[in-house]
Amino acid sequence: MRSLEEIRAILVGDSAIHEEILSRAFAVRSGANGGVYLRGLIEISSYCRRQCAYCGLRAANSSARRYRLSHEEIIAAARRVKACNIGTVVLQAGEDAALSRDFIAGVVADVGALGLVVTLSLGERPYDDLACWKDAGASRYLLRFETSNNALFKNVHPHVPGLGFDRADVLAWLKELGYEVGSGFMIGLPGQTWADLAADIIKCGTAGYDMIGIGPYVAHPATPLYGVSGAGADQVPATADMTRLVLALLATEYPDVNLPSTTALATVGGGGARAYLAGLSAGANVVMPDFTPDGVRAGYDIYPGKASFISAEALVEDLNKTLATAGRPVVPGAGHSRHYLLRTGRPQQRI
Ligand code: 5AD
Numbered sequence: 001m002r003s004l005e006e007i008r009a010i011l012v013g014d015s016a017i018h019e020e021i022l023s024r025a026f027a028v029r030s031g032a033n034g035g036v037y038l039r040g041l042i043e044i045s046s047y048c049r050r051q052c053a054y055c056g057l058r059a060a061n062s063s064a065r066r067y068r069l070s071h072e073e074i075i076a077a078a079r080r081v082k083a084c085n086i087g088t089v090v091l092q093a094g095e096d097a098a099l100s101r102d103f104i105a106g107v108v109a110d111v112g113a114l115g116l117v118v119t120l121s122l123g124e125r126p127y128d129d130l131a132c133w134k135d136a137g138a139s140r141y142l143l144r145f146e147t148s149n150n151a152l153f154k155n156v157h158p159h160v161p162g163l164g165f166d167r168a169d170v171l172a173w174l175k176e177l178g179y180e181v182g183s184g185f186m187i188g189l190p191g192q193t194w195a196d197l198a199a200d201i202i203k204c205g206t207a208g209y210d211m212i213g214i215g216p217y218v219a220h221p222a223t224p225l226y227g228v229s230g231a232g233a234d235q236v237p238a239t240a241d242m243t244r245l246v247l248a249l250l251a252t253e254y255p256d257v258n259l260p261s262t263t264a265l266a267t268v269g270g271g272g273a274r275a276y277l278a279g280l281s282a283g284a285n286v287v288m289p290d291f292t293p294d295g296v297r298a299g300y301d302i303y304p305g306k307a308s309f310i311s312a313e314a315l316v317e318d319l320n321k322t323l324a325t326a327g328r329p330v331v332p333g334a335g336h337s338r339h340y341l342l343r344t345g346r347p348q349q350r351i
Contacts, residue, residue, distance in 0.1 A: 001205065007249065008198040011236075018245055025248035025283030028255050034328050036285055037258070037335030038316065039088045039119065040081025043292040043300040044069045044107075048094025050123070053156040054189060056220040056301040057094045063222055065299035068098060069292075071107055077291045078111045084316045087334045088117040090142065090288060095123035104129070105136040112137035117334045119182075124163070124170045134177050141174045142182040143167065144213060147189055148203040149196045156189065156225065171207070180340040182211030182258070187246055188238025189217045190230030197236050201249055204257075210337035211286075212250055212257055215264025216243050218303035240268045244282035251283025256339035260286040267305050273315065273322035280328050286335065289315045 002010075010017055045068040048057040057064060069077070078089050089111055093099055099122060108118050119140035120133060130141070145167060147153050159166065174181045185200045186192075204212050216238040219226050229235065236242060243265050250259055261279025269275035276287050289312040292300060300306070310318075320330050336351050 002253065004195070004198045004202050007201050008194050010249065011194050011197060011245065021245065021248045021252060022282055025251040026281060028251045028283060029280070029285055029328065035331035036280060036287060036319075036323055036328050037088070037333070038084070038086045038319065038330055039090050039260075039286060039288040039335075040078070040084065040086045040116075040291045040312070041090045041092060041288045042069070042074060042077045042081070043092050043290070043297070044074055045093035045096040045099055046296075046299045046301070047096040047098065048123075049097060049160065050095050051158050053225045054186070054217060054220070054223055056222055056303060058223060061222045064301060065296075067296040067299045068096065069296070071103070071110070073293060074107050075110055075114075077293060078114055078116060080291050080312065082114050082116060084289075084313060085332050086289075086316070087332060088119055088140075090119040090121055092121035092142070093123070095125075101129045101132050105132050108133055108136040108138045124165070124167055126165070127173050130170070130173055130177055130179075134179060138179070140180040140182065140211070142211070142213060143171060143174065144184040144186075145171065145200075145203065145207075146185055147192060147196060148185070148199045149192070152189070152191045152196065155191070175208075178344070180210045180337055182213055183207065183209045184211075184213035186217045186238075186264075187214060187243045188236050190225055190228040190235070192236045193231045193234040194236060195234075197246070201246065201253065204250065205254060208339075208343065210257060210340040210343075211259070212254070213260050213262055214243060214246055214250070215262035216240065216268050218264055218267060218305070220301075220303045238268075240265060240278060243268075244278060247279055247282040247284050254339070256337065256342060258286050258335070258337045258339075259284045260288055263288070263290070263306055264303065267303070271310070273318040276319065277322065277326055277328075280323070281326070287319060289319070
């Protein structure tokens with residue numbers, strides 16, 4: 001395990017040390033460890049009660065297009081995921097109170113009945129909701145901590161008045177309930193310093209997440225952070241290169257953890273299978289094609305230019321071909337995190 005100071009020195013280091021880290025990460029995902037897992041992402045609602053300063057879905061953005069999928073629409077999208085031979089569905093949404101505990105429990109049961117592993121990503125929800133959905137068959141939950149700098153987090157992620165819990169509570173509950181837990185952070189959030197970024201990387205290890213999702217911050221014109229330059233000389237750049245370096249550090253520090261090559265990274269890289277390969281060649285091992293129905297997909301406008309505007313089926317076909325040629329074949333199955341299987345005492349279970 002590297003110390004915070006060692007990680008910070010690598011981040012601000014020269015291209016020779018960066019190349020070395022990238023080549024070590026490449027080696028982590030070679031041979032039998034080179035398989036790539038796909039997840040079918042379904043963005044089930046663009047309503048959100050929060051006011052996050054970076055996100056286009058913030059409640060105050062009156063120009064955002066809001067939609068909420070019906071039970072039937074979600075199941076139809078999940079069937080498309082299954083037809084692409086993908087083993088896991090990710091149901092993601094803004095923090096939408098109209099997605100009731102019972103509605104989600106019903107969806108989880110029916111998606112599970114299709115033989116798909118269910119991952120939820122629905123924001124900060126009460127303990128009883130999370131417990132109910134686990135009982136209904138959900139296996140995994142994604143909730144990024146966004147930044148380990150508490151002052152910065154409070155600034156960009158205002159608390160909901162009267163809400164009796166916060167994001168740290170929810171992350172702790174998810175673990176307690178036995179979920180496979182994914183968290184992560186943004187690269188280049190205005191105000192994020194090099195020391196903050198090093199602390200973000202360390203936190204992923206100390207918190208023991210099973211999956212770590214990271215991507216570059218992409219400025220959205222309808223948010224208060226638009227045009228804000230941040231921490232001056234010490235500001236981390238929101239670039240593809242910096243994201244690749246951080247992926248490589250995460251893959252070498254935490255080789256058992258699943259790491260997606262995210263849509264935000266693909267967006268700054270121009271989209272398509274090649275753009276995802278930029279993350280995979282830097283240590284990522286998961287891609288999440290977007291199966292949100294075409295008619296509403298543009299409404300899930302977290303940041304501009306989201307690289308998801310080719311159909312999921314076309315992207316999956318492209319990934320199957322391009323990744324096989326690159327020696328990183330798409331592999332079927334649930335794609336559990338080895339970190340999760342080890343910490344729950346099931347090292348022999350098939351990933
Ligand atoms: N740029 C990049 N990533 C963003 N997210 C939200 N807004 C932005 C943005 N403007 C990320 C957050 C959130 C995830 C769903 O999307 O990290 O957790």
